[in-house]
Amino acid sequence: MRIGLITRDPGHPLLAGTTALLAPGHEVETLDAETATDVPGPLADVYLLKARTPRALSLARALERRGAPVLNSAAATALCQDRTAMAERARRAGLPFAATRTWPTLARLAAGAEPPWPVVVKSRHSRKDDLVARVDDAARLRELAAAFPREPVVVQEFAPNSGWDHKLWAIGDRLFAALRRSELAPGEQGPAQPLDPGSLPEGWSALVHRVGEVFALDVYGVDVIDDGDGAPLIVDINAFPGVRGQSGAPEALAALTLARAGTGSAGRRLAADAVGGT
Template identity: 35%
Template sequence: MRFCFIVEANYRLESMPTVIARQLVQWGHAVDILEPSNTVTSLCDLKEQVYDAYVLKTVSDGPGLCILEAAEAAGIPTINNSRAIRLVRDKSLCAAFAYAQGLPFPRSYFVANSELLKKIPQEDYPLVVKPTNGSSGRGIHLVNSPAQLAELKVDGPSVCFFLAQCYVENPGYDIKLYVIGKDVYAVSRESPLHPDLEVTNRLLPLKPEWLSLARRVGEIFGLDIYGLDVLESSTGPVVVDINDFPSFERVPRAVSRVAGYVLHLAKEAKLKRQEQPRARGAVNREGPQKLAKADRRKRTGVSSEVPQVTREEPIRPGVAETQTSGELPVGKLR
Protein backbone atom coordinates (compact mmCIF):
# COMPACT_ATOMS: atom_id res chain seq x y z
CA MET A 1 0.00 0.00 0.00
CA ARG A 2 1.03 3.64 -0.43
CA PHE A 3 0.82 6.33 2.27
CA CYS A 4 1.47 10.05 2.55
CA PHE A 5 2.55 11.23 6.01
CA ILE A 6 2.00 14.96 6.54
CA VAL A 7 4.51 16.00 9.22
CA GLU A 8 4.69 19.57 10.52
CA ALA A 9 8.16 21.07 11.03
CA ASN A 10 7.65 20.97 14.83
CA TYR A 11 7.67 17.17 14.74
CA ARG A 12 10.50 16.57 12.26
CA LEU A 13 12.93 15.48 14.97
CA GLU A 14 10.41 13.63 17.16
CA SER A 15 10.05 9.87 16.93
CA MET A 16 6.27 9.91 16.39
CA PRO A 17 5.04 9.50 13.68
CA THR A 18 8.26 8.93 11.70
CA VAL A 19 8.85 5.54 13.34
CA ILE A 20 5.38 4.52 12.15
CA ALA A 21 6.34 5.45 8.59
CA ARG A 22 9.56 3.44 8.85
CA GLN A 23 7.71 0.42 10.22
CA LEU A 24 5.31 0.47 7.27
CA VAL A 25 8.29 0.62 4.90
CA GLN A 26 9.86 -2.39 6.66
CA TRP A 27 6.61 -4.26 6.04
CA GLY A 28 6.98 -3.55 2.31
CA HIS A 29 4.73 -0.51 1.88
CA ALA A 30 5.61 2.83 0.26
CA VAL A 31 5.58 6.05 2.29
CA ASP A 32 6.01 9.66 1.15
CA ILE A 33 6.77 12.38 3.70
CA LEU A 34 5.19 15.79 3.07
CA GLU A 35 6.35 18.77 5.14
CA PRO A 36 3.71 21.49 4.50
CA SER A 37 5.89 24.50 5.34
CA ASN A 38 8.47 23.47 2.69
CA THR A 39 6.23 21.97 0.01
CA VAL A 40 4.07 23.30 -2.82
CA THR A 41 1.07 20.96 -2.98
CA SER A 42 -0.83 20.63 -6.25
CA LEU A 43 -4.55 20.41 -5.48
CA CYS A 44 -5.56 19.50 -9.05
CA ASP A 45 -4.15 15.98 -9.14
CA LEU A 46 -4.57 14.68 -5.59
CA LYS A 47 -6.52 11.63 -6.78
CA GLU A 48 -3.90 10.82 -9.42
CA GLN A 49 -1.25 10.40 -6.70
CA VAL A 50 -2.98 7.14 -5.75
CA TYR A 51 -2.39 7.19 -2.00
CA ASP A 52 -4.29 4.62 0.01
CA ALA A 53 -4.38 7.03 2.96
CA TYR A 54 -3.02 10.30 4.34
CA VAL A 55 -1.73 10.38 7.93
CA LEU A 56 -1.31 13.71 9.73
CA LYS A 57 0.80 14.84 12.68
CA THR A 58 0.00 18.54 13.02
CA VAL A 59 0.19 21.53 15.30
CA SER A 60 -3.04 23.32 16.19
CA ASP A 61 -2.67 26.20 13.74
CA GLY A 62 -0.40 24.55 11.16
CA PRO A 63 -1.03 24.15 7.41
CA GLY A 64 -1.05 20.34 7.50
CA LEU A 65 -4.74 20.12 8.34
CA CYS A 66 -5.63 22.16 5.22
CA ILE A 67 -3.85 19.60 3.04
CA LEU A 68 -5.54 16.73 4.87
CA GLU A 69 -8.95 18.34 4.30
CA ALA A 70 -8.14 18.79 0.61
CA ALA A 71 -7.21 15.11 0.31
CA GLU A 72 -10.41 14.14 2.11
CA ALA A 73 -12.44 16.36 -0.25
CA ALA A 74 -10.83 14.52 -3.17
CA GLY A 75 -12.07 11.22 -1.75
CA ILE A 76 -8.79 9.97 -0.25
CA PRO A 77 -9.01 8.27 3.18
CA THR A 78 -7.36 10.10 6.08
CA ILE A 79 -6.20 8.92 9.51
CA ASN A 80 -7.74 10.49 11.64
CA ASN A 81 -10.51 12.30 9.76
CA SER A 82 -10.19 16.07 9.45
CA ARG A 83 -13.39 16.92 11.35
CA ALA A 84 -12.24 14.95 14.39
CA ILE A 85 -8.81 16.61 14.31
CA ARG A 86 -10.34 20.09 14.12
CA LEU A 87 -12.62 19.29 17.05
CA VAL A 88 -9.75 18.34 19.35
CA ARG A 89 -7.05 20.72 18.10
CA ASP A 90 -9.00 23.84 19.12
CA LYS A 91 -9.31 23.45 22.90
CA SER A 92 -12.33 25.75 23.15
CA LEU A 93 -14.16 23.81 20.44
CA CYS A 94 -13.16 20.54 22.11
CA ALA A 95 -14.49 21.71 25.49
CA ALA A 96 -17.81 22.92 24.06
CA PHE A 97 -18.38 19.71 22.09
CA ALA A 98 -17.39 17.43 24.99
CA TYR A 99 -19.65 19.32 27.40
CA ALA A 100 -22.58 19.23 24.95
CA GLN A 101 -22.16 15.47 24.51
CA GLY A 102 -22.30 14.84 28.25
CA LEU A 103 -18.66 13.87 28.75
CA PRO A 104 -17.18 14.51 32.22
CA PHE A 105 -15.35 17.75 31.43
CA PRO A 106 -14.53 20.77 33.64
CA ARG A 107 -16.61 23.93 33.45
CA SER A 108 -14.78 26.04 30.85
CA TYR A 109 -14.66 29.62 29.57
CA PHE A 110 -13.38 31.03 26.28
CA VAL A 111 -11.57 34.38 26.55
CA ALA A 112 -10.12 36.35 23.65
CA ASN A 113 -7.40 37.98 25.80
CA SER A 114 -5.99 37.60 29.30
CA GLU A 115 -7.60 40.85 30.51
CA LEU A 116 -11.01 39.17 30.29
CA LEU A 117 -10.02 36.54 32.86
CA LYS A 118 -10.91 38.97 35.67
CA LYS A 119 -14.58 38.78 34.57
CA ILE A 120 -14.87 35.08 35.41
CA PRO A 121 -16.89 34.57 38.63
CA GLN A 122 -14.77 34.26 41.76
CA GLU A 123 -16.57 31.08 42.82
CA ASP A 124 -15.12 29.28 39.77
CA TYR A 125 -11.54 29.63 41.06
CA PRO A 126 -9.01 28.03 41.09
CA LEU A 127 -8.70 28.21 37.29
CA VAL A 128 -6.45 26.40 34.84
CA VAL A 129 -5.58 28.81 32.01
CA LYS A 130 -4.19 27.48 28.74
CA PRO A 131 -3.91 28.72 25.11
CA THR A 132 -6.62 27.32 22.84
CA ASN A 133 -3.93 26.34 20.32
CA GLY A 134 -1.53 24.86 22.88
CA SER A 135 0.04 21.41 22.89
CA SER A 136 2.45 19.21 24.86
CA GLY A 137 1.50 20.83 28.16
CA ARG A 138 3.02 24.19 27.24
CA GLY A 139 1.57 27.49 28.47
CA ILE A 140 -0.62 26.00 31.22
CA HIS A 141 -1.07 28.05 34.41
CA LEU A 142 -2.87 27.43 37.69
CA VAL A 143 -4.53 30.59 39.06
CA ASN A 144 -5.74 30.09 42.62
CA SER A 145 -7.55 33.42 43.03
CA PRO A 146 -8.41 36.59 41.08
CA ALA A 147 -5.60 38.35 42.97
CA GLN A 148 -3.04 36.18 41.13
CA LEU A 149 -4.16 37.45 37.72
CA ALA A 150 -1.86 40.48 38.07
CA GLU A 151 1.14 38.10 38.15
CA LEU A 152 -0.05 35.97 35.24
CA LYS A 153 2.05 36.18 32.07
CA VAL A 154 0.33 34.29 29.30
CA ASP A 155 0.35 36.57 26.24
CA GLY A 156 2.91 35.83 23.55
CA PRO A 157 3.42 35.87 19.78
CA SER A 158 2.20 32.27 19.36
CA VAL A 159 -0.82 32.58 21.65
CA CYS A 160 -4.22 32.80 19.97
CA PHE A 161 -7.02 32.80 22.55
CA PHE A 162 -7.45 31.25 25.98
CA LEU A 163 -9.40 28.50 27.67
CA ALA A 164 -10.04 28.87 31.40
CA GLN A 165 -11.16 25.67 33.14
CA CYS A 166 -12.30 25.16 36.71
CA TYR A 167 -9.55 23.26 38.54
CA VAL A 168 -10.36 19.61 39.31
CA GLU A 169 -9.08 18.35 42.67
CA ASN A 170 -6.89 15.30 42.01
CA PRO A 171 -3.94 13.31 43.44
CA GLY A 172 -1.48 15.60 41.61
CA TYR A 173 -0.66 13.55 38.53
CA ASP A 174 -2.27 13.01 35.12
CA ILE A 175 -3.56 9.75 33.69
CA LYS A 176 -2.90 9.48 29.97
CA LEU A 177 -5.21 7.09 28.13
CA TYR A 178 -3.76 6.03 24.76
CA VAL A 179 -6.19 4.49 22.28
CA ILE A 180 -5.48 2.42 19.16
CA GLY A 181 -8.84 1.40 17.72
CA LYS A 182 -10.55 -0.41 20.62
CA ASP A 183 -7.33 -1.05 22.56
CA VAL A 184 -6.74 1.30 25.51
CA TYR A 185 -3.59 1.76 27.62
CA ALA A 186 -3.27 3.83 30.80
CA VAL A 187 -0.05 5.63 31.77
CA SER A 188 0.69 7.84 34.79
CA ARG A 189 2.25 11.19 33.87
CA GLU A 190 3.53 14.11 35.91
CA SER A 191 1.25 17.14 35.83
CA PRO A 192 2.46 20.52 34.49
CA LEU A 193 0.48 22.06 37.37
CA HIS A 194 2.37 20.11 40.04
CA PRO A 195 6.01 20.01 38.89
CA ASP A 196 7.32 19.49 42.44
CA LEU A 197 5.45 16.21 42.87
CA GLU A 198 7.63 13.25 41.94
CA VAL A 199 5.74 10.92 39.60
CA THR A 200 6.98 7.80 37.84
CA ASN A 201 5.73 7.61 34.27
CA ARG A 202 4.56 4.00 34.06
CA LEU A 203 1.91 1.74 32.60
CA LEU A 204 -1.11 1.40 34.92
CA PRO A 205 -3.70 -1.37 35.27
CA LEU A 206 -6.67 -0.30 33.15
CA LYS A 207 -9.79 0.44 35.19
CA PRO A 208 -13.17 -0.42 33.59
CA GLU A 209 -14.36 3.20 33.90
CA TRP A 210 -11.22 4.42 32.08
CA LEU A 211 -11.79 1.90 29.28
CA SER A 212 -15.43 2.92 28.90
CA LEU A 213 -14.60 6.64 28.94
CA ALA A 214 -11.77 6.32 26.40
CA ARG A 215 -13.91 4.40 23.93
CA ARG A 216 -16.82 6.79 24.40
CA VAL A 217 -14.58 9.76 23.57
CA GLY A 218 -13.48 8.03 20.35
CA GLU A 219 -17.07 7.32 19.31
CA ILE A 220 -18.26 10.86 20.06
CA PHE A 221 -15.36 12.65 18.35
CA GLY A 222 -14.90 10.13 15.52
CA LEU A 223 -11.27 9.34 16.35
CA ASP A 224 -9.35 6.14 15.54
CA ILE A 225 -5.88 6.82 17.01
CA TYR A 226 -5.86 9.25 19.93
CA GLY A 227 -5.13 10.01 23.56
CA LEU A 228 -6.87 11.79 26.41
CA ASP A 229 -5.66 13.39 29.62
CA VAL A 230 -7.75 12.29 32.58
CA LEU A 231 -7.82 13.31 36.24
CA GLU A 232 -9.13 11.12 39.04
CA SER A 233 -11.62 13.22 41.00
CA SER A 234 -13.84 12.40 43.97
CA THR A 235 -16.72 11.83 41.54
CA GLY A 236 -14.81 9.74 38.99
CA PRO A 237 -12.54 10.33 35.97
CA VAL A 238 -12.66 13.77 34.32
CA VAL A 239 -11.33 14.50 30.81
CA VAL A 240 -9.23 17.68 30.58
CA ASP A 241 -7.68 17.31 27.10
CA ILE A 242 -7.87 15.16 23.95
CA ASN A 243 -5.08 14.60 21.38
CA ASP A 244 -5.47 13.20 17.88
CA PHE A 245 -2.02 11.57 17.45
CA PRO A 246 -0.17 11.32 20.79
CA SER A 247 3.27 9.94 21.64
CA PHE A 248 2.10 6.55 23.01
CA GLU A 249 4.93 6.75 25.53
CA ARG A 250 5.22 3.61 27.72
CA VAL A 251 2.75 1.66 25.56
CA PRO A 252 4.24 -1.79 24.87
CA ARG A 253 5.07 -2.41 21.19
CA ALA A 254 3.53 0.98 20.39
CA VAL A 255 5.14 1.32 16.95
CA SER A 256 3.97 -2.03 15.57
CA ARG A 257 0.53 -1.63 17.17
CA VAL A 258 -0.08 1.84 15.69
CA ALA A 259 1.42 0.92 12.30
CA GLY A 260 -0.69 -2.23 12.20
CA TYR A 261 -3.87 -0.27 12.89
CA VAL A 262 -3.01 2.38 10.29
CA LEU A 263 -2.62 -0.46 7.80
CA HIS A 264 -5.92 -2.02 8.91
CA LEU A 265 -7.81 1.28 8.47
CA ALA A 266 -6.29 1.85 5.02
CA LYS A 267 -7.20 -1.68 3.88
CA GLU A 268 -10.77 -1.29 5.13
CA ALA A 269 -11.12 2.01 3.27
CA LYS A 270 -9.71 0.43 0.10
CA LEU A 271 -12.20 -2.45 0.28
CA LYS A 272 -15.08 -0.02 0.66
CA ARG A 273 -13.92 1.98 -2.39
CA GLN A 274 -13.65 -1.22 -4.44
CA GLU A 275 -17.10 -2.39 -3.37
CA GLN A 276 -18.87 0.86 -4.29
CA PRO A 277 -18.43 0.61 -8.10
CA ARG A 278 -19.41 -3.08 -8.00
CA ALA A 279 -22.52 -2.25 -6.01
CA ARG A 280 -23.52 0.49 -8.48
CA GLY A 281 -22.89 -1.86 -11.40
CA ALA A 282 -24.95 -4.59 -9.77
CA VAL A 283 -27.88 -2.22 -9.33
CA ASN A 284 -27.71 -1.19 -13.00
CA ARG A 285 -27.44 -4.77 -14.29
CA GLU A 286 -29.83 -6.46 -11.90
CA GLY A 287 -32.57 -3.87 -11.66
CA PRO A 288 -35.05 -5.71 -13.94
CA GLN A 289 -34.28 -9.10 -12.28
CA LYS A 290 -34.85 -7.63 -8.80
CA LEU A 291 -38.19 -6.25 -9.90
CA ALA A 292 -39.13 -9.65 -11.29
CA LYS A 293 -38.05 -11.39 -8.05
CA ALA A 294 -40.03 -8.89 -6.01
CA ASP A 295 -43.07 -9.63 -8.15
CA ARG A 296 -42.59 -13.40 -7.61
CA ARG A 297 -42.26 -12.86 -3.82
CA LYS A 298 -45.56 -10.99 -3.84
CA ARG A 299 -47.22 -13.93 -5.57
CA THR A 300 -45.56 -16.77 -3.61
CA GLY A 301 -44.75 -15.15 -0.25
CA VAL A 302 -41.16 -16.52 -0.45
CA SER A 303 -38.11 -14.30 0.17
CA SER A 304 -34.64 -14.86 -1.29
CA GLU A 305 -32.89 -12.42 1.10
CA VAL A 306 -29.53 -13.62 2.51
CA PRO A 307 -28.51 -12.61 6.08
CA GLN A 308 -25.67 -10.10 6.18
CA VAL A 309 -22.26 -11.49 7.12
CA THR A 310 -19.85 -9.15 8.93
CA ARG A 311 -16.13 -9.19 8.17
CA GLU A 312 -13.88 -9.48 11.21
CA GLU A 313 -10.82 -7.29 11.79
CA PRO A 314 -7.71 -8.95 10.34
CA ILE A 315 -4.88 -10.09 12.60
CA ARG A 316 -2.31 -7.33 12.97
CA PRO A 317 1.22 -8.01 11.73
CA GLY A 318 3.36 -9.67 14.42
CA VAL A 319 6.55 -7.88 13.49
CA ALA A 320 9.18 -6.87 16.05
CA GLU A 321 9.13 -3.29 17.29
CA THR A 322 11.07 -0.74 15.26
CA GLN A 323 13.36 1.45 17.38
CA THR A 324 14.18 4.02 14.71
CA SER A 325 14.49 7.63 15.82
CA GLY A 326 15.96 10.88 14.56
CA GLU A 327 15.32 13.04 11.53
CA LEU A 328 13.40 11.54 8.64
CA PRO A 329 14.13 12.85 5.13
CA VAL A 330 11.29 14.57 3.30
CA GLY A 331 10.21 12.71 0.17
CA LYS A 332 9.94 9.00 -0.48
CA LEU A 333 10.78 6.13 1.86
CA ARG A 334 11.59 2.85 0.20
Protein backbone atom coordinates (compact mmCIF):
# COMPACT_ATOMS: atom_id res chain seq x y z
CA MET A 1 0.00 0.00 0.00
CA ARG A 2 0.95 3.65 -0.43
CA ILE A 3 0.54 6.01 2.52
CA GLY A 4 0.85 9.79 2.23
CA LEU A 5 1.88 12.04 5.13
CA ILE A 6 0.66 15.63 4.86
CA THR A 7 3.19 17.35 7.09
CA ARG A 8 6.23 19.60 7.15
CA ASP A 9 7.81 17.44 9.85
CA PRO A 10 8.00 13.75 8.88
CA GLY A 11 10.57 13.36 11.67
CA HIS A 12 7.95 14.05 14.35
CA PRO A 13 8.27 11.12 16.81
CA LEU A 14 4.74 9.81 16.22
CA LEU A 15 5.04 9.97 12.42
CA ALA A 16 8.62 8.67 12.39
CA GLY A 17 7.69 5.73 14.61
CA THR A 18 4.65 4.93 12.48
CA THR A 19 6.70 5.16 9.27
CA ALA A 20 9.30 2.77 10.68
CA LEU A 21 6.55 0.21 11.29
CA LEU A 22 4.96 0.65 7.86
CA ALA A 23 7.99 1.13 5.62
CA PRO A 24 9.19 -2.50 5.42
CA GLY A 25 6.07 -3.56 3.54
CA HIS A 26 4.52 -0.31 2.32
CA GLU A 27 5.49 2.88 0.53
CA VAL A 28 5.33 5.99 2.73
CA GLU A 29 5.67 9.39 1.06
CA THR A 30 5.64 12.90 2.50
CA LEU A 31 3.66 15.80 1.05
CA ASP A 32 4.69 19.27 2.16
CA ALA A 33 1.38 21.10 1.97
CA GLU A 34 3.11 24.49 1.92
CA THR A 35 4.62 23.69 -1.47
CA ALA A 36 2.42 20.92 -2.92
CA THR A 37 -0.84 22.21 -4.40
CA ASP A 38 -1.88 18.95 -6.05
CA VAL A 39 -0.93 15.29 -6.28
CA PRO A 40 -0.39 14.26 -9.89
CA GLY A 41 -0.83 10.66 -10.91
CA PRO A 42 -2.34 7.84 -8.86
CA LEU A 43 -3.42 8.62 -5.34
CA ALA A 44 -2.09 6.91 -2.24
CA ASP A 45 -4.38 4.46 -0.44
CA VAL A 46 -4.72 6.79 2.54
CA TYR A 47 -3.36 10.17 3.69
CA LEU A 48 -2.54 11.24 7.25
CA LEU A 49 -3.34 14.93 7.76
CA LYS A 50 -0.88 16.02 10.46
CA ALA A 51 -0.49 19.62 9.27
CA ARG A 52 -3.36 22.00 10.01
CA THR A 53 -2.46 25.11 8.02
CA PRO A 54 -4.87 26.57 5.44
CA ARG A 55 -2.73 25.13 2.65
CA ALA A 56 -2.76 21.68 4.24
CA LEU A 57 -6.54 21.78 4.60
CA SER A 58 -6.90 22.89 0.98
CA LEU A 59 -4.71 20.02 -0.21
CA ALA A 60 -6.66 17.52 1.92
CA ARG A 61 -9.97 18.75 0.48
CA ALA A 62 -8.60 18.34 -3.05
CA LEU A 63 -7.55 14.77 -2.27
CA GLU A 64 -10.96 13.99 -0.76
CA ARG A 65 -12.72 15.33 -3.87
CA ARG A 66 -10.69 12.82 -5.87
CA GLY A 67 -11.87 10.03 -3.60
CA ALA A 68 -8.86 9.56 -1.33
CA PRO A 69 -9.43 8.73 2.35
CA VAL A 70 -7.86 11.37 4.62
CA LEU A 71 -7.34 10.79 8.31
CA ASN A 72 -8.65 13.06 9.91
CA SER A 73 -10.90 14.59 7.30
CA ALA A 74 -10.32 18.19 6.26
CA ALA A 75 -13.75 19.17 7.60
CA ALA A 76 -13.16 17.61 11.02
CA THR A 77 -9.70 19.18 11.24
CA ALA A 78 -11.00 22.62 10.31
CA LEU A 79 -13.78 22.39 12.91
CA CYS A 80 -11.19 21.91 15.65
CA GLN A 81 -9.32 25.02 14.46
CA ASP A 82 -12.29 27.26 15.28
CA ARG A 83 -12.84 27.34 19.04
CA THR A 84 -16.23 29.03 18.65
CA ALA A 85 -17.56 26.31 16.32
CA MET A 86 -15.93 23.66 18.50
CA ALA A 87 -17.70 24.88 21.64
CA GLU A 88 -21.05 25.16 19.86
CA ARG A 89 -20.81 21.60 18.47
CA ALA A 90 -19.77 20.20 21.85
CA ARG A 91 -22.51 21.95 23.81
CA ARG A 92 -25.21 20.93 21.31
CA ALA A 93 -24.08 17.31 21.71
CA GLY A 94 -24.33 17.55 25.50
CA LEU A 95 -20.59 17.31 26.12
CA PRO A 96 -19.29 18.97 29.32
CA PHE A 97 -17.45 21.73 27.45
CA ALA A 98 -16.42 24.97 29.13
CA ALA A 99 -18.89 27.80 28.51
CA THR A 100 -17.38 29.90 25.74
CA ARG A 101 -18.11 33.43 24.52
CA THR A 102 -16.68 34.96 21.34
CA TRP A 103 -15.40 38.48 20.70
CA PRO A 104 -14.46 39.82 17.25
CA THR A 105 -11.24 41.36 18.58
CA LEU A 106 -9.34 41.49 21.84
CA ALA A 107 -9.56 45.29 21.74
CA ARG A 108 -13.37 45.08 21.66
CA LEU A 109 -13.33 42.74 24.64
CA ALA A 110 -11.10 45.08 26.63
CA ALA A 111 -13.32 48.04 25.80
CA GLY A 112 -16.54 46.27 26.78
CA ALA A 113 -18.08 45.26 30.07
CA GLU A 114 -15.71 43.62 32.51
CA PRO A 115 -16.18 39.82 32.74
CA PRO A 116 -16.29 38.06 36.10
CA TRP A 117 -12.63 37.48 36.99
CA PRO A 118 -10.63 35.38 36.51
CA VAL A 119 -11.15 34.31 32.90
CA VAL A 120 -9.19 32.42 30.26
CA VAL A 121 -8.69 34.27 26.99
CA LYS A 122 -7.78 32.22 23.91
CA SER A 123 -7.31 32.92 20.23
CA ARG A 124 -10.49 31.96 18.44
CA HIS A 125 -8.47 30.22 15.76
CA SER A 126 -6.27 27.46 17.16
CA ARG A 127 -2.75 27.42 15.71
CA LYS A 128 0.87 27.14 16.78
CA ASP A 129 1.82 29.81 19.33
CA ASP A 130 -1.73 31.10 19.62
CA LEU A 131 -2.91 33.13 22.60
CA VAL A 132 -3.93 31.27 25.76
CA ALA A 133 -3.80 33.33 28.93
CA ARG A 134 -5.38 33.59 32.34
CA VAL A 135 -6.62 37.12 33.00
CA ASP A 136 -7.29 38.21 36.58
CA ASP A 137 -8.17 41.85 36.13
CA ALA A 138 -8.91 44.65 33.67
CA ALA A 139 -5.31 45.89 33.71
CA ARG A 140 -4.00 42.55 32.45
CA LEU A 141 -6.73 42.45 29.81
CA ARG A 142 -5.69 45.89 28.54
CA GLU A 143 -2.08 44.70 28.34
CA LEU A 144 -3.07 41.78 26.14
CA ALA A 145 -5.30 44.02 24.02
CA ALA A 146 -2.38 46.38 23.42
CA ALA A 147 -0.24 43.47 22.23
CA PHE A 148 -2.95 41.68 20.17
CA PRO A 149 -5.61 44.33 19.40
CA ARG A 150 -7.10 42.65 16.32
CA GLU A 151 -6.95 39.06 17.52
CA PRO A 152 -10.38 37.34 17.48
CA VAL A 153 -10.76 35.65 20.85
CA VAL A 154 -12.95 33.41 22.96
CA VAL A 155 -13.42 33.80 26.69
CA GLN A 156 -13.99 31.02 29.21
CA GLU A 157 -14.54 31.46 32.92
CA PHE A 158 -11.59 30.10 34.84
CA ALA A 159 -12.60 26.86 36.54
CA PRO A 160 -10.82 26.21 39.86
CA ASN A 161 -8.71 23.06 39.51
CA SER A 162 -5.57 21.33 40.75
CA GLY A 163 -3.32 23.06 38.23
CA TRP A 164 -2.90 19.85 36.24
CA ASP A 165 -4.50 19.11 32.87
CA HIS A 166 -5.51 15.62 31.85
CA LYS A 167 -4.21 15.16 28.32
CA LEU A 168 -6.29 12.39 26.80
CA TRP A 169 -5.60 11.06 23.31
CA ALA A 170 -7.39 8.60 21.06
CA ILE A 171 -6.00 6.78 18.04
CA GLY A 172 -8.93 4.82 16.70
CA ASP A 173 -10.16 2.72 19.64
CA ARG A 174 -6.88 3.06 21.59
CA LEU A 175 -6.79 5.55 24.46
CA PHE A 176 -3.68 7.21 25.91
CA ALA A 177 -3.40 9.58 28.85
CA ALA A 178 -1.01 11.85 30.71
CA LEU A 179 -0.98 14.56 33.36
CA ARG A 180 0.61 17.85 32.38
CA ARG A 181 1.08 20.99 34.42
CA SER A 182 -1.40 23.55 33.09
CA GLU A 183 0.08 26.34 31.00
CA LEU A 184 -2.13 28.66 33.08
CA ALA A 185 -0.54 27.54 36.35
CA PRO A 186 2.44 29.43 37.80
CA GLY A 187 5.91 27.99 37.38
CA GLU A 188 7.44 25.74 34.76
CA GLN A 189 5.12 23.44 32.82
CA GLY A 190 7.57 20.54 32.73
CA PRO A 191 7.14 17.21 30.92
CA ALA A 192 3.89 15.27 30.87
CA GLN A 193 3.55 12.39 33.31
CA PRO A 194 2.24 9.18 31.68
CA LEU A 195 -1.06 8.04 33.11
CA ASP A 196 -2.71 4.63 32.91
CA PRO A 197 -6.02 5.17 31.06
CA GLY A 198 -7.51 2.50 33.34
CA SER A 199 -6.97 4.82 36.31
CA LEU A 200 -9.17 7.57 34.89
CA PRO A 201 -12.37 8.40 36.78
CA GLU A 202 -15.45 6.44 35.76
CA GLY A 203 -16.91 7.65 32.49
CA TRP A 204 -13.91 9.61 31.29
CA SER A 205 -12.82 7.04 28.70
CA ALA A 206 -16.33 6.86 27.29
CA LEU A 207 -16.38 10.66 27.15
CA VAL A 208 -13.24 10.73 25.01
CA HIS A 209 -14.71 8.25 22.54
CA ARG A 210 -17.93 10.26 22.46
CA VAL A 211 -15.90 13.32 21.46
CA GLY A 212 -14.52 11.34 18.52
CA GLU A 213 -18.04 10.44 17.41
CA VAL A 214 -19.37 13.99 17.74
CA PHE A 215 -16.45 15.56 15.87
CA ALA A 216 -15.89 12.69 13.38
CA LEU A 217 -12.25 12.36 14.44
CA ASP A 218 -9.98 9.32 14.24
CA VAL A 219 -6.83 10.74 15.85
CA TYR A 220 -7.42 13.47 18.40
CA GLY A 221 -6.72 14.91 21.81
CA VAL A 222 -9.08 16.08 24.52
CA ASP A 223 -7.88 18.47 27.26
CA VAL A 224 -9.85 17.86 30.45
CA ILE A 225 -9.68 19.37 33.92
CA ASP A 226 -11.18 17.91 37.08
CA ASP A 227 -13.64 20.27 38.78
CA GLY A 228 -12.57 18.90 42.15
CA ASP A 229 -15.41 16.40 42.48
CA GLY A 230 -14.23 14.06 39.72
CA ALA A 231 -16.49 15.61 37.08
CA PRO A 232 -14.69 16.32 33.80
CA LEU A 233 -14.71 19.69 32.05
CA ILE A 234 -13.44 19.77 28.46
CA VAL A 235 -11.45 22.90 27.67
CA ASP A 236 -10.03 22.03 24.23
CA ILE A 237 -10.10 19.43 21.46
CA ASN A 238 -7.23 18.92 19.02
CA ALA A 239 -7.12 17.12 15.69
CA PHE A 240 -4.06 14.85 15.19
CA PRO A 241 -1.98 15.94 18.22
CA GLY A 242 1.58 14.78 18.82
CA VAL A 243 0.82 12.04 21.41
CA ARG A 244 4.48 12.26 22.43
CA GLY A 245 6.05 9.74 24.77
CA GLN A 246 3.12 7.33 24.75
CA SER A 247 4.12 3.70 24.46
CA GLY A 248 2.12 1.95 21.74
CA ALA A 249 1.01 5.12 19.96
CA PRO A 250 2.96 4.48 16.70
CA GLU A 251 1.66 0.90 16.63
CA ALA A 252 -1.90 2.13 17.09
CA LEU A 253 -1.52 4.70 14.31
CA ALA A 254 0.06 2.18 11.93
CA ALA A 255 -2.78 -0.26 12.51
CA LEU A 256 -5.43 2.44 12.08
CA THR A 257 -3.76 3.71 8.90
CA LEU A 258 -3.81 0.29 7.24
CA ALA A 259 -7.33 -0.42 8.43
CA ARG A 260 -8.54 2.81 6.84
CA ALA A 261 -6.61 2.07 3.65
CA GLY A 262 -8.06 -1.44 3.47
CA THR A 263 -11.68 -2.49 3.66
CA GLY A 264 -13.62 -4.56 6.16
CA SER A 265 -12.12 -7.49 8.03
CA ALA A 266 -9.42 -8.02 5.42
CA GLY A 267 -8.06 -4.54 6.07
CA ARG A 268 -8.16 -5.10 9.82
CA ARG A 269 -6.28 -8.40 9.49
CA LEU A 270 -3.67 -6.73 7.29
CA ALA A 271 -3.25 -3.96 9.87
CA ALA A 272 -2.83 -6.43 12.71
CA ASP A 273 -0.30 -8.52 10.78
CA ALA A 274 1.69 -5.45 9.78
CA VAL A 275 2.32 -4.32 13.36
CA GLY A 276 2.67 -7.67 15.00
CA GLY A 277 -0.94 -8.09 16.09
CA THR A 278 -1.11 -4.79 17.99
